[in-house]
Structure formats: structure tokens, C-alpha cells
Amino acid sequence: MILKKDIGKLKIHFIGIGGIGISGLAKYLKAQGAKISGSDIAHSNATKYLSSIGIPISIPHTPAAITDQDLIIHSAIIKPDNIEIQEGKKKEILILSRKEALEFILCNKRVFSICGAHGKSTTSAMLSAIFPHFGAIIGADTKEYGSNVREIQSQSIIFEADESDKSFLNSNPYYAVITNAEPEHMESYGHNLENFYGAYREFLHMASRRCINIEDPFLGTFEQESCRLSPSKDISNISFYLKDDEPYTRFSLKDLGEFEVWGFGGHTAINASLAILTAMSELSIEEIRENLLHFKGIKKRFDIIQKGDLTIIDDYAHHPTEVKATLESVKIYAQAKQNHKIIAIWQPHKYSRLLDNLEGFQQCFTQGYDELIILPVWRAGEAEMVLDMEKLFGHYRPIFAQRIRKNGNTLELIHQDRVIQTIQNGIAIGLGAGDITYQLRGEK
Incomplete structure (x- = not known):
């Protein structure tokens, strides 16, 4: 056969x-x-x-x-x-x-399989930086080697697994790493939480080794032997700094000493900690500490695409938890750059996600920016729906625009085919998984 x-x-x-x-x-x-x-x-x-x-x-x-x-x-x-x-x-x-091919492709590999609702791409890229001698398939381009794949022959592979379609169950995990298990993509699980958590439980049981964030409500109930991270107890002395105008987080992990990693925010320290603890079964702590510095971020995750009077950051955040974490990070970045004005530009991704998490979205923009701009919902193939966005989000007093346009080093807000505002300075942070990434780059 x-x-x-x-x-x-x-x-x-x-x-x-x-x-x-x-x-x-x-x-x-x-x-x-x-x-x-x-x-x-x-x-x-x-x-x-x-x-x-x-x-x-x-x-x-x-x-x-x-x-x-x-x-x-x-x-x-x-x-x-x-x-x-x-x-x-x-x-x-x-x-x-x-989805079907994954099981065949990975069946004879030693797979470090990373999944979770948030942070799996970043954690996968961090692990790939720590293990430069492993192959890798990640869901976003890592800036370390300019690709979503480390194209080398190796029995071991860093693999970003996808829970959205249950394909993570086909990833043949040797080492299962879960950043969190917040319910999402519930249509794949018949909108049944028991089915959803059952799939995560099956994924964990398939693996020989595991590393999990036990402050996640579900993962905290998992009792089988695993490497367990309790962020509030195990991570300390978090600080942030700029190096060559790039964001870095410094933190201490358990009794392992101090680490530095590209990126800002408590979630950055959590992702890095999961990667570090996972790697300890393979490398010395000093090798891990040094190799982690090779991580330079990934495309569309706090992706600084322009610096100067107007700094433009592109971020894939498309869930309330992610939006809140990104806004916390950009606030830290603005303070490090001496309190520049923050303009948040949000393109909701899919009507179904917006409605499934409506309360979360209505609450996640409470802080972390000076001005909020809301673009039309990116349909992602869904049938168009009529939503009164002004009524749903009017309490934030946002500016509604049809699109943004890159013009030189500025961003223009377009509504009804005319420029209604030009953004010339400050920090503009784009939030969304739709075509906002191309609008910010002037590619659309």
C-alpha cells in the first residue's frame, strides 16, 4: 500500500x-x-x-x-x-x-505538537528557535528564517497542530504542548463542550510527554503526569525593554534563572515558559536560554511593519482574549517609546465569531488605546449579516470606516469613498485575521 x-x-x-x-x-x-x-x-x-x-x-x-x-x-x-x-x-x-494526510506524513516522526486557542504559533516558533536542528511546520512565517517551515531532514519536528477542525488528533504527538484550551471553533464539536474537551483529553493521552498551562480551567483538571506551568506562581520578575527599538521581555522561571525573549506582555512570558519547560528534556538550560534569543517574532503577531513618526503594528488578534493581550502589549510598547498615542484599528473576523463572543468583544476595548477605529466585518466566506455596529460598540465612541489606505508613511481612513482622517503619527495597531494585514501594508 x-x-x-x-x-x-x-x-x-x-x-x-x-x-x-x-x-x-x-x-x-x-x-x-x-x-x-x-x-x-x-x-x-x-x-x-x-x-x-x-x-x-x-x-x-x-x-x-x-x-x-x-x-x-x-x-x-x-x-x-x-x-x-x-x-x-x-x-x-x-x-x-x-487533515487526512497529516497522520500519514507525521506517523513515523517524533512530533512536538503544539495547540491551543491562543499563542500556539508563537510558542511553536519559540520552540523552533530553541531546536534549530529539528524540522518545523508552523501556522505563520517566523522572522528567524522567513518561512513557516524549517526545511531540513530530521526525525524530530516542531508542528503547530490545529484544533479548529480536530486535525490535531492526527498529529501523532510525542510531546503534547497546550497553551490553553479556551472554547473556540465549536461548530467542529457540535457546539458541545464535552466533545470539545474530550478531544483535548484524547490529544493529551496520545502523547508520551506533555507540557500544559494548569491555570487554564480545563487543563488544571488534567491529572496525568505532565510538565505543568502555573504562570502566577512560576513566572516572576517580569520586565520589558527596547533593544534596537525592538520589544523584549525579561523574566524569571521557577528556579531556572532569568530569560529574555522577543515580544512584550505577560502572555509572551507564558508562551516562552512553555517552550523552555518542554525543551528541558532535550537540551541544557544554558542552550535553551541562548537559543531562545534567536526568536524574532512571527509575521502578523505584533508585527512591527513601519517605524518612525507613525509606527504601524500588524497583529492577528481576532478573539477577545487575544485583542486584550495585544492592547496590553502595545500599551507597554508605547510607554517604552515615551507614551506615543495609540490608534487601535479593528477588523472583526467572521460574523459567527463576533456573535459567539459578542460580550467579550464589547468588553475587551476598555483600555490600551487612545482612539478606536472599526472596519466592516471580514466575512471569510460567510453570508453577509446586518448588524448595528454603532449600537453594539457605540459606548467606545469609535470611528467607523470602510477601509484604510497606506499613503507613503501615513494611513488614511476611507469612508464612502472619501478620506475622513489621516493618521500621521503615534502607534497604529491593526487587529484582525482578515485583509487588514494587506491594507496596513499598502498591498490592497
Whole structure:
């Protein structure tokens, strides 16, 4: 059977190869020796990079891309009537979704699998910095090596697992790391908390080793042997400073001494502590302390994309807990830069998330900024809904705009096709998982 063959000897075709999850698998498997090809509907930075390393890419999808491959892997958005899927079926090639393929790809690997509602990308990137000799597949580009994949051959891999579609259960965890288990993506669990926590419990039991944040209400009830972090008790002496205008957090962890890590905020210290405690089974504490300094942040997580009179920060925060933590971090950053004005620009992500967490969103903007700008909800494929945002969030006295536009070193607020305000100085922090990241960068 094809799944029993050495993965490094397979010919694998990826449909939807431009997506970050699929492109990550393609880059990783190429590094393991597999012969990779792919297709997508249009070129992107990901497809251009893949082409540059010798992967043939077909744009758009075409049956001609399906030749003698051993395996086809497709992204979640690819439908059964896709012409390449149909051609693969005709040729009796094994076809797997990304979720299905993970189990096959990771089954013989020593996987450090990191999941959680918040902080998993950052914690994964920190672990990758600590373990430069391990492969890595992360859900965002780490600035350390400019990619979401560390493309090396290794039996061990740092893997950011996804609980949103239950695919973390296919990640074959040797070491399970959970930052928190706050309920999200409940549609995948039938909106049933018992099913949700049951999946996390199954994930933990699958692993040989575990590291968890026991101040999470659910994780605090988990009694099986594990590395346990109690942030309020184990982390102390937190301080923040700028080095070359970049944010750093300094803290002490248990009796292990002092550590420094890129980023601001208590959540940064928590993420780093989980990474440190996980790594202690593999490296000396001095190696961990030194390697952690290689972490330089990840794209779209407190991503400082412009400095000067107007500092622009792009952050992926799209849940009330994340928004609150990011605003706390930007407040610390502003104080370090001598109290610059903070302009928060929020693009709500998905109607379902906004409504599921409405009370949290109505309460998470209580502090950490001087001015709030609210953009239209980023639908992310959902049907449009009519919401009275002025009524829901009017207590914050925000400015409502249709979009923002980068103009030189300034940001312009556009409403009804006219500029209603120009932001020339201070710190602008973009919050959201939609196209706000491209608006902030002047790419849209």
C-alpha cells in the first residue's frame, strides 16, 4: 500500500498549494526527499517561492497536472468536482485532504505538537528557535528564517497542530504542548463542550510527554503526569525593554534563572515558559536560554511593519482574549517609546465569531488605546449579516470606516469613498485575521 512506502520516495501533488498550510507541507516533504508538484487558481508569494526551489506549479488547475503521482493532497477549500480531483480518481491515485494526510506524513516522526486557542504559533516558533536542528511546520512565517517551515531532514519536528477542525488528533504527538484550551471553533464539536474537551483529553493521552498551562480551567483538571506551568506562581520578575527599538521581555522561571525573549506582555512570558519547560528534556538550560534569543517574532503577531513618526503594528488578534493581550502589549510598547498615542484599528473576523463572543468583544476595548477605529466585518466566506455596529460598540465612541489606505508613511481612513482622517503619527495597531494585514501594508 502507498502509505507504507518511504515518504521521501513518493511523488506528491498538492491542489491549492498556495495556502500556508498546504505550502508548508509541500516544502517540508520536499526537504524529506519527496518529488513535489502543485497547482492553484492564481500565483502568490508562496507559489513563486515554491517555483524558485524547483517545484513545478500549474496555474490554474488543469487535468494535465495529474500524471503518475503516487498521492494527491488537497486543501480544505477544494471541492470534489475539482478537475484535478476528478482526473486523480480516473487514474486511481490516492487522494487525501490535508487533515487526512497529516497522520500519514507525521506517523513515523517524533512530533512536538503544539495547540491551543491562543499563542500556539508563537510558542511553536519559540520552540523552533530553541531546536534549530529539528524540522518545523508552523501556522505563520517566523522572522528567524522567513518561512513557516524549517526545511531540513530530521526525525524530530516542531508542528503547530490545529484544533479548529480536530486535525490535531492526527498529529501523532510525542510531546503534547497546550497553551490553553479556551472554547473556540465549536461548530467542529457540535457546539458541545464535552466533545470539545474530550478531544483535548484524547490529544493529551496520545502523547508520551506533555507540557500544559494548569491555570487554564480545563487543563488544571488534567491529572496525568505532565510538565505543568502555573504562570502566577512560576513566572516572576517580569520586565520589558527596547533593544534596537525592538520589544523584549525579561523574566524569571521557577528556579531556572532569568530569560529574555522577543515580544512584550505577560502572555509572551507564558508562551516562552512553555517552550523552555518542554525543551528541558532535550537540551541544557544554558542552550535553551541562548537559543531562545534567536526568536524574532512571527509575521502578523505584533508585527512591527513601519517605524518612525507613525509606527504601524500588524497583529492577528481576532478573539477577545487575544485583542486584550495585544492592547496590553502595545500599551507597554508605547510607554517604552515615551507614551506615543495609540490608534487601535479593528477588523472583526467572521460574523459567527463576533456573535459567539459578542460580550467579550464589547468588553475587551476598555483600555490600551487612545482612539478606536472599526472596519466592516471580514466575512471569510460567510453570508453577509446586518448588524448595528454603532449600537453594539457605540459606548467606545469609535470611528467607523470602510477601509484604510497606506499613503507613503501615513494611513488614511476611507469612508464612502472619501478620506475622513489621516493618521500621521503615534502607534497604529491593526487587529484582525482578515485583509487588514494587506491594507496596513499598502498591498490592497
